[in-house]
Amino acid sequence: MPVMIMQHGIYPRPRGLARAISRFSSGKMSQEDLERVYERYTERFFKLLKGLGYDRFSDGMFRWDDIFNPLISGIGGVVVDGLRRFYDNNYFFRQPIVRGRISYDEPKISRMLVKSLSIARNLGIEPNRVSLSLAGPYTMATNALIETSDYNLESFMRDYAEKVIYSEIEGSLKEGVVNIDLHEPSIAVMGNAKLNTVREIYEEIARNFPKARIWAIMYFGYNREGVRMFREASTRLGNIGYVVDMVEAPESAWNELGELLGSGGIGIAIINSRTTKMERYRDIAPKMFKVLGRYESDLYLTHNASLEFLPEKIAVRKLRLLRRFAIKINRKVQKS
């Protein structure tokens, strides 16, 4: 089976769109005109990804300010608060403050995705190539400030999954979107204390939605136990996949990776979304070939964090680079 290529998360919001949003915010542009600008950039993004032959991708997430917003503004019991640093990046998000039991009336994000899907369909892109992106339960819980005695970290994770994630998956499946990307940098960078709960929650989601493919996208670090946990879950339930950040992983992790492949699909992140320096095939290929013979499920090559940490020009170069790597690797595998 050839290796595939995946884009995930937020793509750099183009300056033209940013300017349009500013004009809209200051009352100088109508909602209709802003919508047209969104559509134009979403179309441009889809054309790029389709043209490069990406197997699955987000819709660019141009309406998102960060991985939590606008999602959290639709969650009852949650207040959108001051800016907080997003892990160790010069990048900030508005922090969710949990003040009471949460409620979620409608699947806001999958409804937002409908607009993008109509553009995708016009370009001949099937919805099953487009992913819905949300903050994963652990990442949401560890970045929120829980100020209510109604929850501890674990019970909040469960409630967020059951109320928000379930609702969004239902909404997405109705539109034909099966890939659900749950961004989980917290699993990659934080301790293992809550991993059992995380596993239970992911397995519960996967069992409840057998038609969906639930992906845990881990980046900013490498948590061996976290990867093992997803490997086991993925083997038990074929509809769980996971992205492993091999850019941040120690060299030794490449030796382990072959044993860590589950049956639900894996994304191996070999492109660094936080540097403008271009990766070299000769550095990556030998490591990849250690792994290639050992997998039987879907294997995607991808970038680690969202591409929005890069200037758009470099993001495009890296997407092209990843494609070239995949082509070279597949050719070599075919020959051998």
Added chain:
Amino acid sequence: MGTGSWAMFGSLNINIQEINTYIIFKISFVMWITRRWGDTRELGVELPILPTTVIGSYPRPRWLRHMIRLWSMGRVDDKALDEAFRDSVRVVVREQEEAGIDIPSDGEMWRDEMVEYFAERIDGFRFYGPVRVWGNNYFNKPAVVSKLSYREPIVVKEYMFLRSVSNRAVVKVTITGPYTIADWSFNEYYGSKEELTFELAKIINREIIELEKAGALFVPVDEPALKTHPEEMDWAVDAINQVTKGVGIKLGLHVCYSDYNLLSRYFDKLSFSQFALEFANRGYRDLGVLSKLGDREIGLGVVDVHNRSIEDPQHVSKAIEKAMTYVEPEKIYVNPDCGLKLLPREIARKKLEVMVSGTKIVRKELLSKGIERTILRG
């Protein structure tokens, strides 16, 4: 736009002799002594108790933004833009002074962004395009592509011009610290971020020495990125301290939106007499760290710069009073959480007015206890 403002600044004409005379005139009014006070020393300039100041940036007037746009389209010449920059500094300094600010800045009118501005003026950087910092806000993140070198003074002309237009005894232009420049840049050249940071520290140190020669009394160093990588703190602190080598004036350190408990472990090791920290944004949750300041001062952030709602003076006075349970009033400066540039100008000004009003409430209480002045300490 960034390159444009830089190019324009190169043509800024200032009568240096006039400014030097002015500085000497100002300083002659104060008793110039150097007295050790713990690790810090008095620089002789008296200030009102709880001096009010800004972190650095202030919203650019709309007409300046318009002029920059016209200039970028080639519709106004360099001279006209230069005049607009200088006029805007005059205006924002006056606004700060009218609001009652004791130590104004030039609002960083010439700077599009704090790292970008320095990177444009240090040889070895290149720019690929903007990246988002939050919401709909971007900066032109630089990339280090060759060995860095000091080209020429970076903000000395800014300081000289500010000095010439302000009637306050102390003014300040901010310097972006080496760690933040390194952390907010892409590194394609140096073997490690540590190596890059130490290289930048040499350059920033040279710039601060140039500012001291030009008569600056207080230079705040902005290091918002400090503590974002806890594992790098030990060498980061060493690198940041390099910028203070051979400097005899007051140096402050501004750090925001991060883990102050971690930072507080390094208060003693950092060679700065003041730490300007953001507290309003976090609802004053970490004020307890002030108990670890030792003989250093706090620049207390009392207005949230990412929220357009205007605090009331009582909010500010309560915050100061709370801080005074940890630190003597002589060691408290009052400032916004961070630079004000992302706020609408009217709101920024109102926030400063509220900040000063709140400070005056506390000053009144202190006056009744005979505490009226503080001394600028380096």
